[in-house]
Amino acid sequence: MKPLEEIIYLSEKPSRYMGGEFNQVLKPLDGDLIRFAFAFPDIYEVGMSHLGLHILYNLLNDRENIFCERVFSPWVDMEKHLKDRGLDLFTLETKSSLRDMDFIGFTLQYELSYTNILKILELSGIPYYAEEREASHPLVMAGGSCGYNPEPLALIMDLFVIGEGEEITLELLELYEALDRDKEKFLFEAAKIPGVYVPKFYEVTYDRDHRIESFRPNTEGIPARIGKRIVKDMNGVYYPPRMIVPFMDVVHNRAVVEIFRGCTAGCRFCQAGMIYRPVREKTPEVIKQEARDLIDATGYEEISLTSLSTLDYSQIGPLIRELMEEHEASKVGISLPSLRLDSYSVEVLKEVQKVRKTGLTFAVEAGSQRLRDVINKGVTEEDLYTTMESIFSLGWDRVKLYFMLGLPTETMEDVKAIQTIGSSIEAIYRRVSSRKRLTLTISTSVFVPKPHTPFQWEAFDTLEALKSKENFLKDALKHKAFKYQYHDPKSSYLEGVFARGDRRLNQVLVRAAREGIRFDGWQEFFDFDHWMAVFKSLDIDPEFYLRRRDYEETLPWDHIESGVDKAYLIKENEKSKNGELTRDCRRGCTGCGVNQGHLGEVC
Amino acid sequence: MPFLQLLAKKEGNLRFLSHLETHKMLERSLRRAGVPLAFSQGFNPHPNISFAAPLPVGTLSDYEVIHVELAVGIDPGELIARQRCCFPGDFVLLKGKLVEKSPSLMKEVVRSDYRVTLNLSCAAEEIEDRIREFLNQDSHLIRKRTKKGRINDLDIRPQVRTLTYDEKDHSIFMSLDTGSVSNLKPLVLMKELFDFPEEKLDVRRTMLYKSKDGELIELY
Numbered sequence: 001m002k003p004l005e006e007i008i009y010l011s012e013k014p015s016r017y018m019g020g021e022f023n024q025v026l027k028p029l030d031g032d033l034i035r036f037a038f039a040f041p042d043i044y045e046v047g048m049s050h051l052g053l054h055i056l057y058n059l060l061n062d063r064e065n066i067f068c069e070r071v072f073s074p075w076v077d078m079e080k081h082l083k084d085r086g087l088d089l090f091t092l093e094t095k096s097s098l099r100d101m102d103f104i105g106f107t108l109q110y111e112l113s114y115t116n117i118l119k120i121l122e123l124s125g126i127p128y129y130a131e132e133r134e135a136s137h138p139l140v141m142a143g144g145s146c147g148y149n150p151e152p153l154a155l156i157m158d159l160f161v162i163g164e165g166e167e168i169t170l171e172l173l174e175l176y177e178a179l180d181r182d183k184e185k186f187l188f189e190a191a192k193i194p195g196v197y198v199p200k201f202y203e204v205t206y207d208r209d210h211r212i213e214s215f216r217p218n219t220e221g222i223p224a225r226i227g228k229r230i231v232k233d234m235n236g237v238y239y240p241p242r243m244i245v246p247f248m249d250v251v252h253n254r255a256v257v258e259i260f261r262g263c264t265a266g267c268r269f270c271q272a273g274m275i276y277r278p279v280r281e282k283t284p285e286v287i288k289q290e291a292r293d294l295i296d297a298t299g300y301e302e303i304s305l306t307s308l309s310t311l312d313y314s315q316i317g318p319l320i321r322e323l324m325e326e327h328e329a330s331k332v333g334i335s336l337p338s339l340r341l342d343s344y345s346v347e348v349l350k351e352v353q354k355v356r357k358t359g360l361t362f363a364v365e366a367g368s369q370r371l372r373d374v375i376n377k378g379v380t381e382e383d384l385y386t387t388m389e390s391i392f393s394l395g396w397d398r399v400k401l402y403f404m405l406g407l408p409t410e411t412m413e414d415v416k417a418i419q420t421i422g423s424s425i426e427a428i429y430r431r432v433s434s435r436k437r438l439t440l441t442i443s444t445s446v447f448v449p450k451p452h453t454p455f456q457w458e459a460f461d462t463l464e465a466l467k468s469k470e471n472f473l474k475d476a477l478k479h480k481a482f483k484y485q486y487h488d489p490k491s492s493y494l495e496g497v498f499a500r501g502d503r504r505l506n507q508v509l510v511r512a513a514r515e516g517i518r519f520d521g522w523q524e525f526f527d528f529d530h531w532m533a534v535f536k537s538l539d540i541d542p543e544f545y546l547r548r549r550d551y552e553e554t555l556p557w558d559h560i561e562s563g564v565d566k567a568y569l570i571k572e573n574e575k576s577k578n579g580e581l582t583r584d585c586r587r588g589c590t591g592c593g594v595n596q597g598h599l600g601e602v603c
Numbered sequence: 604m605p606f607l608q609l610l611a612k613k614e615g616n617l618r619f620l621s622h623l624e625t626h627k628m629l630e631r632s633l634r635r636a637g638v639p640l641a642f643s644q645g646f647n648p649h650p651n652i653s654f655a656a657p658l659p660v661g662t663l664s665d666y667e668v669i670h671v672e673l674a675v676g677i678d679p680g681e682l683i684a685r686q687r688c689c690f691p692g693d694f695v696l697l698k699g700k701l702v703e704k705s706p707s708l709m710k711e712v713v714r715s716d717y718r719v720t721l722n723l724s725c726a727a728e729e730i731e732d733r734i735r736e737f738l739n740q741d742s743h744l745i746r747k748r749t750k751k752g753r754i755n756d757l758d759i760r761p762q763v764r765t766l767t768y769d770e771k772d773h774s775i776f777m778s779l780d781t782g783s784v785s786n787l788k789p790l791v792l793m794k795e796l797f798d799f800p801e802e803k804l805d806v807r808r809t810m811l812y813k814s815k816d817g818e819l820i821e822l823y
Contacts, residue, residue, distance in 0.1 A: 001722065005616070006802035009661050014619035022631070022691050068801055247624045299631030330634070331648045350618070 004095050007081035015248040016044040018076065019092030020561040022245045023297065025061040025068070026093055032180075033067040034173055036103045037062055037091055037138075042521065044072045048244070051253035051306065052107055052144065056165055058240035066173055069093040073116045074123065076519070082123055089123035098124035101138040102181065105169070106157075108146035111498035114153065114492060114519040117142075118513035121156075128510050130158050130200065135183055139176075143169075145212075148275050149226075149557035150500050154199035156507040158183075159190060162199075162560055163228030164261070166238055166331050168195050195229030197560065198222075204503055208318050210544060212502065212554040234261060239290050243298035254302035255294040256334065259287050259319075263308035264586045267365070268376045268576050269407065271450035272308055274569075275562045277594040278603035279586070284319045291323060295332055303327070304335045311340040311348065312586070320351050325515035338363065341383045346390040360391060363402040366410075367417030373579035374409055376572075381421075392433045399425075400441040405469045406461030406489075407447045409577065415469045418442065419476040426481050441539040441584040442477055443485040444470065446492035450499050452562040454572035456555065460496040460546035463489050490528040494520060497545045502556040505545075507538055565593035604641050606702045607679060610823045613664040615693035618732040622657035628691065629767040633671060635689035636682060641672040655708040655811055655822055656715065656781050659788055668694065668822050670708055678702055698823065712822060714764065715781040716810040717789040720774040723803040727770045733796050734766050734775075745795060762787040781811065 001009060008017045027033060038057055040047030047053060053070070060068035069091035074082065082089060098104055098120070106117050118128050121140070121244035127133050130140065142153060143161035150160045161168050172190055179185045191198035193276060203218040204530065217224055231237040245253065262279035282290075291303050303323065305313075313319065323334055334352050339345045341362050349360070364379060366372045372379060391399065403418055422442055429438045446466055449458045466489035477484040498505060512534045519525035535542050549555065551570055558566075568591060582590050585603075589595070595603050613625070630650055633640060642648035651672035658664055679699030682753065686696045721730075737743065743760040762785055765778035779787045789806050793799065811822040 001802055001805065008616075008619060009766075009802050014660065015621075015624055018616040018619045020616045020691060020693065022628075022635075022689075247620055247628055249627075296635065299634035301630075302633070331642050 002091060003085065003087065007078065007085065007087070010081060011078045012075065013044075015246070016075065017090075017092065017097075018247075019070075021247055022299075023242045024093060024244050025057070027061075027067045029067075029094060029096075033064065034065060034103075034177060035096075036066060036068045036105060036173070037071050037098050037101045038068055039071045039098075039104050039106045039117075039120055040073070041106060041108075041113040041120060042073050042110075042244070043075055045050045045248065045250045047072045048138075048250045050107065050109065050260060051256050052165070052387075053130050054240050054243040055238070055349075056105070056169060057244070058242065059166060059238050060169065060173070062238075063173075064171070065177070067099075069096065071098060072119060073113075073519070075130045076525075079119070079123065088125060089120060098138060099126060099136075102176065103173075104138050104140050106140070106144075108142050108144035110521055111146055111152075111495045112526075114498060114509055114547075115513050115518045117153070118156070118509060119518040122513065128226040128513065129155055129506075131155070133158075139183055139186070141172075145271060145275060146499075148271070148560055148562060149499065149501070150197055150199065150560065151503045151507065151556040152501040153503040154202075154503050156509070157199065158187060159196060159198050161229070162195050162226055164231050166231055168193070168229045168518060172196070188219075194227055197226045199503075202559070206270045206504075210504070212556060215554060215559055225559050225561055227277070228563055230278075230563075231261070231280070231311065234282045235286050240295040243294060245298045245300070246251055249455065252304065253300075254304050255291065255300040256304045256306050257287055257290045257294065258282070258307060259305050259310065259313050259454065261306045264312065264584050265309060265570075266376050266582050266585060266590065268329070268374075268448075268454040268572055269365075269404065269447060273451050274452050274564050275594075276308060277562075277564060277592065280603075281314060281434055284315050284322070287319060288322060288326070292326070293342050295327065295330075301331060302333045302335055304337060304554045309340070310338060311345050315345075317348060318349075321346055324351060335372070341379050341387045341504060343386065346387060346394070347393075350394065359398045359400060359403065360396060361400040362387070364421070365402065365404055366407055366414060367419075368401060368414040368423060370579055371407060371414045371417075372412060373581055374576045375407055376576070376582055378584065379580065384421065385424060388428050389432055392438075393428050397429075397433070397435060397437040398439045398441075400443060403442065403444045404447045405444045405486075406466050406492075408455060408458045410461070410469075412469070412472070415472055416476070418444070418473060422477055422479075422482055426479070429481070438481040439483060439571075440481055441483040442473070443484060444473065446489050448492050448496045448499055451555070452560075452569070454569045454576060456500070456569065457549045457551065457573060459548040460493065461489075463493060466492075488523065489572070491520065491523075491526050493542070494526075494531055495527070495547070497542045500556065501545050504540060508534060508540060511538060539575070563592075563594040565596075568592045605676045606704070607638070607673055607675050607677065607682075608700050608823070609667075609669045609671065609679075609696055610698040611664075611667045611669060612697060612820050613658065613667055613693065614695065617691060617693040618661055618663045621660050622654070625658070626652060626654070628694070629669065629671075632690040632694070636686070638671070638677060638682065639674040641674045653708055656712050658808060659790065659806075661801070661806065662717075662789070663805065663811050665807065666811050666823075667808075668811055670702075673701075680755040685779050708822075710783060711813040712782040712811055713784070714778060714812040714819060715774070715808055716765075716778050716812075718774050718776050718807050718809055719789060720772065720794060720805040721741070721799065721803065722805060723799060725797075725799070727768065729777070730768045730797075732768060734768055737763075738766060743795065745791070758792055759787055759792065761785075763792060764794065766792075 008014045060066045138157045140158045141159040201219045201222040205213045207213045260281040262276045365377045449455045470486045640650040655668040742758045744756045747757040762780040812819040813822045
């Protein structure tokens, strides 16, 4: 074995690092290839379940002059092997160092993976700060949903892509080639492309209380605001006809077909629901063709129809029926990532479960009707109970319900309502089912206010309050039919800090990384006290980022445009205070502004 | 229903796959190739695929024997000819044939040959002395944890049928009991003989045997 093979062999799970999976792309390294590393700042199992990776990987590799390889965070055992032997972190395809790349593209899906980004740079011998890197170093860029507030990483990244990456990534690589790979010239020209943010061309000043006083370009010709990019025609856009098939069991181990982008529900806490607007569907014909291609090319036994709200697809019933018919003989099942609480969902379920029976998960989000109205989650208790009744009579015994704790205006009454829902469902089960096998999992996560949502001005709940809400439910849900899953509020606290953070947080990340902090999204490594010590040593108060903000305050992400007007977000925030609902915009435009301006007439 | 019997090689990085991962890889390769698999009944239908003897992680193989239950018969030669469409490059189908009913492959295997190439320097005499010393013993007990967690003494000496050193390519050849009655893994023996770090060893299975009328014959 070669030195790298030796440590792959010695690692806990060699198939995280070995590469060579079916549909992996290899290219001879002797040409003039533009080399791009798609970097996912978490382990292989998580990264390989991310659809964006499969799209961009194949999109880039379909170009003759581009070679895209993959790199993931090495787990701690591999990190140690690399350090002990003085080896660089490597790409899975050719086992190259990231220093041999022209670009490293990070995807930002979760704030608690930011330290992993720094760790990947460190293990590659690349300086953390953009200004410390030289022309020989790769350009470091990032995209993904967390990039809608790029500021906590603004001094680390050379460039951000805002919005959907299919078109803009190719434009950027073409520009790089056209400018003879001159990185300085490239950054200046790239900064003028819509959807590209090059932080070094912008200057921030703060007032005495650390609030942003001004934010503006520092160079002639650089746009003041950066609008997101979207794909207008989902039927014409590139979709990979193949996907890498991991050898190991990854989180989502199946063929994935994206059926639409965007969501019309308008839940006020939901960042995805705002930033991915407008809704753009693929036709059933396109979806069926993509499913067919992927099944042929991967050998998967399951197709997942993915989107933010799959049951809202306008022709979901016929689509599922036709897919089932086509793939039943080869025992390929259809899976749906999420379900709505209504009778229609039950009908669709009956169809899907002919081949494979899976557990069922529903997002209720809040316990009381009052609070569900505040967040604009259009679900009533009656919807919930009728759906449960049909599910139980159809033979299901395992259901999982999602809720959030710490939503704006939440009181103990709202939390108690979660217990009431649990008991009522248990009673329904006893009434309609003669079996005695109910497992009702109640899962609570902690609400984190996110940029570009109507709740972007809200305060993060206090750790004490969240803890006592969880403790209440721990006691209240002690019953053999219930399983209560909850989330450590302290990691949500840190997520909240970085979600609405500013440029001052770059030094916090760098300090944390220097002190060995990483894998914050993993409970076994998350060290809250260590983080607090880091904040203290830099004299930065994390509470500053969790506080309630005024509509007038300049927010760190105000220069990034999601297409949804700030005025609309304010209106929605005001309506939430009165528990006023806003309709699903499929039933009539609610005037969020996304169909105005440069995005134009898409819905 | 008919069974497809395959003989395959496992090369390169595929050595790092666990038995379970190899199993899944083969299932998906066969699906990609459009082989009509037979499925079990029930809510989670799965195909019937079995390997003669699981290969330890890290081991290469010239000789993997596999049975796949089919819904309808196929032409194995045709599958072998177009295998590159659907199998990872380092998994190579060498031969294939249809067999009527599957005799349990796992039960048939009695012995395997392995070649262990040493990627480290060690004097030939030292290795040969150690091998001679081992072979001259009547018994060689090791402590082995059973599946139930108890620790038993196990005599591995009779499980080692051949053990030789080949100076030409600095490798050790071994023929070991394999199967449900008596089973010895090559690295277990290597650890008893030497204190070489296991990442410095390239282990390759070169043959599997079954017994017929008191004689050893190739399994495939």
